[in-house]
């Protein structure tokens with residue numbers, strides 16, 4: 762078992778994902794938002810995507826780094 766730190770709220774948890782169970786539904790919603798936006802605007806910067814989707818820049822870069830096309 763491996764303890765991880767939730768990428769959203771910072772609490773410690775045990776699972777395979779990058780966020781805790783409480784944050785998982787929100788995280789998926791944000792990821793879909795960012796994915797859709799990114800597909801329409803692939804040249805936009807993380808800051809721009811963040812401003813236009815309302816998703817924090819930290820989360821936007823996490824989704825992009827995780828390979829947004831592979832994980833949804």
Ligand SMILES: [Zn+2]
Pocket residue numbers: 767768769770771772780781782783784
């Ligand atoms: Zn969390």
